[in-house]
Amino acid sequence: MQKRYLSLWFKQLLTDQLAIANPSLNEAPLVIAIKERGRQSVKCYNNFALKQGIKPGMSIADVKALVPDVVVEDDEEGTERHLLKDLAEWCIRFSPIVAIDEPDGLLIDLTGCCHLWQGEVPYLRELLTRLRKKGYQVRGAIADTAGAAWAIARYGKEKAIIASGEHYHAVLSLPPVALRLENNLVQRLHKLGLHRIENFIDIPRSVLRRRFGEALLLRIAQAMGKAEEFLKPIYIPEPYTERLPCLEPVRTAEAIEIAIQKLLEALCGRLQKQGMGLRKAVLACYRIDGKVVSVCIGTHKSTHHIQHLYQLLKMRIVNIEPALGIELFVLEASGIEPVELLQQPIWTSSHESDEQLLAEVLDRIALRAGKNAIQRYLPQAHYWPERSIKKVNSLEEKPTIPWPTDKPRPTHLLAVPQPVLVSAPIPDYPPILFVYKGKRHDIKKADGPERIEREWWIESGEHRDYYVVEDETGKRYWLFRSGHYAEERSEWFIHGFFA
Amino acid sequence: MATGATKRNIISRLKEDILRLEGFKSPATGKEVSFGLEMLENAFPYGVFPSSAVHEFLCDEEEDTAATNGFLAVLLSILMQNGRSCIWISPFPQVFPPALKNYGIHPDRIIFIQLRRDRDILWAMEEALKCSALAAVIAELQNLTFAQSRRLQLAVENNRITGFVLRKDSKKITTTACVARWRISPLPSFSEKGLPGVGFPQWQVELLKVKNGQPSVWKATHTPEGLTVKSTEKSNTLLPDSLTVKTGT
Numbered sequence: 001m002q003k004r005y006l007s008l009w010f011k012q013l014l015t016d017q018l019a020i021a022n023p024s025l026n027e028a029p030l031v032i033a034i035k036e037r038g039r040q041s042v043k044c045y046n047n048f049a050l051k052q053g054i055k056p057g058m059s060i061a062d063v064k065a066l067v068p069d070v071v072v073e074d075d076e077e078g079t080e081r082h083l084l085k086d087l088a089e090w091c092i093r094f095s096p097i098v099a100i101d102e103p104d105g106l107l108i109d110l111t112g113c114c115h116l117w118q119g120e121v122p123y124l125r126e127l128l129t130r131l132r133k134k135g136y137q138v139r140g141a142i143a144d145t146a147g148a149a150w151a152i153a154r155y156g157k158e159k160a161i162i163a164s165g166e167h168y169h170a171v172l173s174l175p176p177v178a179l180r181l182e183n184n185l186v187q188r189l190h191k192l193g194l195h196r197i198e199n200f201i202d203i204p205r206s207v208l209r210r211r212f213g214e215a216l217l218l219r220i221a222q223a224m225g226k227a228e229e230f231l232k233p234i235y236i237p238e239p240y241t242e243r244l245p246c247l248e249p250v251r252t253a254e255a256i257e258i259a260i261q262k263l264l265e266a267l268c269g270r271l272q273k274q275g276m277g278l279r280k281a282v283l284a285c286y287r288i289d290g291k292v293v294s295v296c297i298g299t300h301k302s303t304h305h306i307q308h309l310y311q312l313l314k315m316r317i318v319n320i321e322p323a324l325g326i327e328l329f330v331l332e333a334s335g336i337e338p339v340e341l342l343q344q345p346i347w348t349s350s351h352e353s354d355e356q357l358l359a360e361v362l363d364r365i366a367l368r369a370g371k372n373a374i375q376r377y378l379p380q381a382h383y384w385p386e387r388s389i390k391k392v393n394s395l396e397e398k399p400t401i402p403w404p405t406d407k408p409r410p411t412h413l414l415a416v417p418q419p420v421l422v423s424a425p426i427p428d429y430p431p432i433l434f435v436y437k438g439k440r441h442d443i444k445k446a447d448g449p450e451r452i453e454r455e456w457w458i459e460s461g462e463h464r465d466y467y468v469v470e471d472e473t474g475k476r477y478w479l480f481r482s483g484h485y486a487e488e489r490s491e492w493f494i495h496g497f498f499a
Numbered sequence: 500m501a502t503g504a505t506k507r508n509i510i511s512r513l514k515e516d517i518l519r520l521e522g523f524k525s526p527a528t529g530k531e532v533s534f535g536l537e538m539l540e541n542a543f544p545y546g547v548f549p550s551s552a553v554h555e556f557l558c559d560e561e562e563d564t565a566a567t568n569g570f571l572a573v574l575l576s577i578l579m580q581n582g583r584s585c586i587w588i589s590p591f592p593q594v595f596p597p598a599l600k601n602y603g604i605h606p607d608r609i610i611f612i613q614l615r616r617d618r619d620i621l622w623a624m625e626e627a628l629k630c631s632a633l634a635a636v637i638a639e640l641q642n643l644t645f646a647q648s649r650r651l652q653l654a655v656e657n658n659r660i661t662g663f664v665l666r667k668d669s670k671k672i673t674t675t676a677c678v679a680r681w682r683i684s685p686l687p688s689f690s691e692k693g694l695p696g697v698g699f700p701q702w703q704v705e706l707l708k709v710k711n712g713q714p715s716v717w718k719a720t721h722t723p724e725g726l727t728v729k730s731t732e733k734s735n736t737l738l739p740d741s742l743t744v745k746t747g748t
Contacts, residue, residue, distance in 0.1 A: 354632035361630035403600040412565040413595035447696040474687035475562040499569020
């Protein structure tokens with residue numbers, strides 16, 4: 001497929017931006033000043049200033065003498081880049097591949113996008129009209145190569161859309177600067193009387209290389225489509241992305257549901273053909289007021305089950321604020337994994353389909369509770385109770401060591417051991433009684449001690465001597481003494497409850 | 500004019516119909532899990548533990564909760580024999596999984612979900628009860644209203660999953676649509692005569708309320724061989740007066 005590129009040129013980006021923020025500046029000559037070698041000079045100006053004879057590079061003192069009522073604003077480093085990034089993000093609704101072309105333009109790869117607007121002419125008209133409505137002075141051109149589009153957008157006098165294969169003739173009459181050359185190279189070409197591209201484009205390459213260097217040859221080749229030029233898109237489109245532009249902006253939940261259904265049908269169809277499944281997806285909704293609302297879903301197992309993904313996204317619709325309306329939906333599969341191919345079971349109660357069902361219900365809960373709220377526990381090779389288990393998020397992970405069953409462990413473990421008052425008159429014997437939460441428990445039966453040493457290679461501190469005790473009513477507790485027996489100064493804690 | 504025998508026939512058939520409509524399946528119609536605990540199961544209609552239903556457990560204090568967890572673990576070990584997982588929803592992580600291994604469960608097959616608010620827990624429980632790939636769903640709640648329990652019961656009826664609700668606040672007790680209401684409290688441990696130390700755990704298992712069944716009280720002992728259940732003599736005196744007990748059959 002023949003590639004098509006669109007170049008946008010914002011002639012007076014900085015002054016336009018100021019005028020949009022403050023409409024009163026539209027009526028006055030406006031100049032952006034930049035500090036250069038100890039003096040202030042003109043960087044950018046609006047049409048009023050142009051009419052008064054202001055040129056780029058003039059010093060501000062001269063400007064003020066020439067036009068006494070000029071408004072001078074200071075330049076801020078990086079404003080242009082910031083502005084262009086915003087504009088590029090806005091342009092994503094026209095094509096997924098939008099690159100910033102510093103200092104004052106954008107390059108868009110619109111290959112395969114125009115049919116949604118019924119052709120390139122309405123496409124370009126729509127894009128330019130909407131940008132001009134926002135208040136930007138913008139020119140655009142479409143051609144087969146990025147170089148040619150750039151040249152036509154800035155220096156073209158006739159057509160803005162160059163038909164496929166015509167770009168050679170279109171650039172012939174343009175000045176050499178239209179080839180994106182460096183300043184001194186352009187001056188050298190003019191000195192030699194090569195004022196138009198047609199004057200030198202057909203000169204043999206070896207001659208041009210000897211006289212002007214490799215840079216000119218590269219730029220010519222790029223404009224002619226003989227050298228590949230790569231755009232650096234602001235967002236690299238995911239390979240699995242589906243777009244759904246709307247004829248009219250939509251605002252209702254039903255419409256969003258329909259959009260999700262359509263996007264999923266297209267996306268899951270592709271995924272299924274390639275044996276892939278989705279782990280993470282982002283639905284971005286481009287609103288007509290220029291904002292983008294996006295919602296995100298995740299799954300526990302890679303899947304291309306339309307109904308399930310639809311349910312997940314449907315739960316997220318409440319988070320989508322349509323405001324004045326949404327004009328474009330983009331569903332992006334940002335996490336892709338091969339899906340385990342299952343043989344369709346004859347009996348529905350197979351374990352494989354069980355896993356699928358379980359993963360689906362957990363996906364729904366995870367959407368509401370957050371992914372970290374769902375935990376499984378696996379044994380770890382530590383004796384220290386707090387470290388004897390580890391949390392895992394995945395459903396597949398299997399224990400690497402068997403669960404230990406040799407020592408008594410409480411069914412209920414306190415997250416932090418609580419201090420208790422005890423009466424323990426005999427060293428290394430269980431206490432006679434203890435007080436927990438203001439209630440006294442007389443100990444009737446006890447087991448222990450079970451000494452658990454602190455793992456010194458992880459943390460320092462006292463060991464623990466654990467006792468299983470039972471009080472007069474039959475309630476069973478797990479107590480421990482921190483460190484060695486020290487009569488009154490021993491510290492005792494309760495750490496759990498036995499069944 | 501029907502005779503006495505035909506009348507009794509009609510009545511028993513109607514009773515069966517009512518049971519069927521209420522979600523109880525007779526052992527002949529559906530394969531139910533056998534618990535091997537005849538004593539417990541006899542309290543239920545048809546002598547079968549209702550495994551596709553919601554049971555509620557009252558536990559006020561931490562000690563009661565620990566005992567309830569022990570009893571639940573025994574039930575779960577039987578319910579999870581089919582290789583399925585279970586979901587345990589609670590506001591705080593309190594259960595210590597290694598201890599469950601002693602009751603015959605693979606603790607890694609339990610999926611713990613942490614949710615703070617009761618309404619979130621109820622929602623998650625309802626979602627989980629609709630998933631037929633699970634063996635059981637356990638939720639720790641502060642309270643449960645009739646409407647909420649009815650919703651859970653409706654969700655559970657289609658999928659043959661057992662739901663267990665642990666209620667922390669038994670003072671605000673109200674009627675619920677749960678099939679049974681239990682209270683498990685710890686009893687002094689059982690040890691062989693003359694042996695020192697803490698023995699095998701014993702619990703007082705109270706079936707306070709059961710649909711169409713017989714409320715009763717047992718003494719259950721858990722040993723490595725399994726759970727043994729004995730009927731307690733003073734069953735009626737242990738039942739609180741405030742609790743209305745529906746005695747059917």
